[in-house]
Amino acid sequence: xxxxxxxxxxxxxxxxxxxxxxxxxxxxxxxxxxxxxxxxxxxxxxxxxxxxxxxxxxxxxxxxxxxxxxxxxxxxxxxxxxxxxxxxxxxxxxxxxxxxxxxxxxxxxxxxxxxxxxxxxxxxxxxxxxxxxxxxxxxxxxxxxxxxxxxxxxxxxxxxxxxxxxxxxxxxxxxxxxxxxxxxxxxxxxxxxxxxxxxxxxxxxxxxxxxxxxxxxxxxxxxxxxxxxxxxxxxxxxxxxxxxxxxxxxxxxxxxxxxxxxxxxxxxxxxx
Amino acid sequence: xxxxxxxxxxxxxxxxxxxxxxxxxxxxxxxxxxxxxxxxxxxxxxxxxxxxxxxxxxxxxxxxxxxxxxxxxxxxxxxxxxxxxxxxxxxxxxxxx
Numbered sequence: 001x002x003x004x005x006x007x008x009x010x011x012x013x014x015x016x017x018x019x020x021x022x023x024x025x026x027x028x029x030x031x032x033x034x035x036x037x038x039x040x041x042x043x044x045x046x047x048x049x050x051x052x053x054x055x056x057x058x059x060x061x062x063x064x065x066x067x068x069x070x071x072x073x074x075x076x077x078x079x080x081x082x083x084x085x086x087x088x089x090x091x092x093x094x095x096x097x098x099x100x101x102x103x104x105x106x107x108x109x110x111x112x113x114x115x116x117x118x119x120x121x122x123x124x125x126x127x128x129x130x131x132x133x134x135x136x137x138x139x140x141x142x143x144x145x146x147x148x149x150x151x152x153x154x155x156x157x158x159x160x161x162x163x164x165x166x167x168x169x170x171x172x173x174x175x176x177x178x179x180x181x182x183x184x185x186x187x188x189x190x191x192x193x194x195x196x197x198x199x200x201x202x203x204x205x206x207x208x209x210x211x212x213x214x215x216x217x218x219x220x221x222x223x224x225x226x227x228x229x230x231x232x233x234x235x236x237x238x239x240x241x242x243x244x245x246x247x248x249x250x251x252x253x254x255x256x257x258x259x260x261x262x263x264x265x266x267x268x269x270x271x272x
Numbered sequence: 273x274x275x276x277x278x279x280x281x282x283x284x285x286x287x288x289x290x291x292x293x294x295x296x297x298x299x300x301x302x303x304x305x306x307x308x309x310x311x312x313x314x315x316x317x318x319x320x321x322x323x324x325x326x327x328x329x330x331x332x333x334x335x336x337x338x339x340x341x342x343x344x345x346x347x348x349x350x351x352x353x354x355x356x357x358x359x360x361x362x363x364x365x366x367x368x369x
Contacts, residue, residue, distance in 0.1 A: 145292075149296055150296060150300060150303065153300050153303070179289070182287030183287065183288045184289055185292055193296055
């Protein structure tokens with residue numbers, strides 16, 4: 001039974017595209033066939049994150065307008081045979097596609113693969129409506145910031161209004177040291193406000209920038225903790241809800257240990 | 273001595289994440305209700321004016337706030353009553369026809 005999952009956030013720049021690329025890689029590594037769809041028409045980037053930008057001939061709008069066949073537009077990732085990309089058009093805009101056309105496209109894709117992951121554009125307008133049109137479920141990406149969480153709350157309401165099941169949350173750019181110092185909202189704070197199930201927490205890490213530079217998603221890197229975070233999220237997504245959360249807690253440093261020893265009891269919060 | 277210690281080791285300052293959470297909760301409630309602070313003030317004034325017709329209230333310590341209940345936003349108010357007004361202004365209330 002194939003599934004279409006939309007990755008959305010409301011706010012831009014929180015990591016939707018990176019999340020889509022890495023979950024695509026993680027699911028394909030587990031043996032599932034996956035198409036990642038860039039629904040950000042006019043501002044495509046998923047191709048770049050995946051390092052497939054030089055191989056684009058046809059795009060999503062060509063498929064919808066019938067100027068090529070669906071399979072012609074799909075770019076197979078040579079590093080991972082079960083993963084393909086359907087790129088967005090770069091010289092068109094969101095109004096080139098309607099929700100009905102997207103729904104039809106997703107149906108066709110679901111006949112070809114196990115998972116269709118749709119990278120939703122930022123915002124709540126036409127692009128969002130197109131991206132959620134064919135989806136069976138939604139993932140909300142947020143960062144531990146007031147602005148991102150506010151927008152996530154708005155988007156959760158819109159996902160429910162689109163009659164999708166309750167969305168699941170990925171907390172991105174998590175900085176355990178700042179959380180331990182009380183300068184970043186922790187997992188519990190965010191879940192208390194958004195009140196949806198947590199799919200995973202992804203640490204903020206330099207590996208993400210390096211992998212974007214190279215066009216090689218970090219989920220390919222067996223030694224990266226961020227890669228591990230995405231691989232675990234991929235497993236939870238594919239029906240293993242009990243995969244343990246990554247331990248992101250900060251080991252106590254010298255001063256913290258000393259403070260605790262002399263009874264000053266600095267607040268300690270464990271982020272997992 | 274304790275001061276010296278605190279200076280050395282730093283005392284736990286107010287956490288910025290608590291401030292973030294507080295601001296966020298306020299924001300989400302107001303996003304949902306979609307009332308401007310000015311409209312909220314007007315509503316408060318009108319509600320108090322109606323209550324004041326019946327009871328004498330302490331406007332100084334009156335509290336009005338929006339809180340997130342389970343599935344909805346609740347308007348929670350605390351209005352201390354000093355005493356009942358001598359003659360309730362019942363005549364002002366339109367009688368059902």
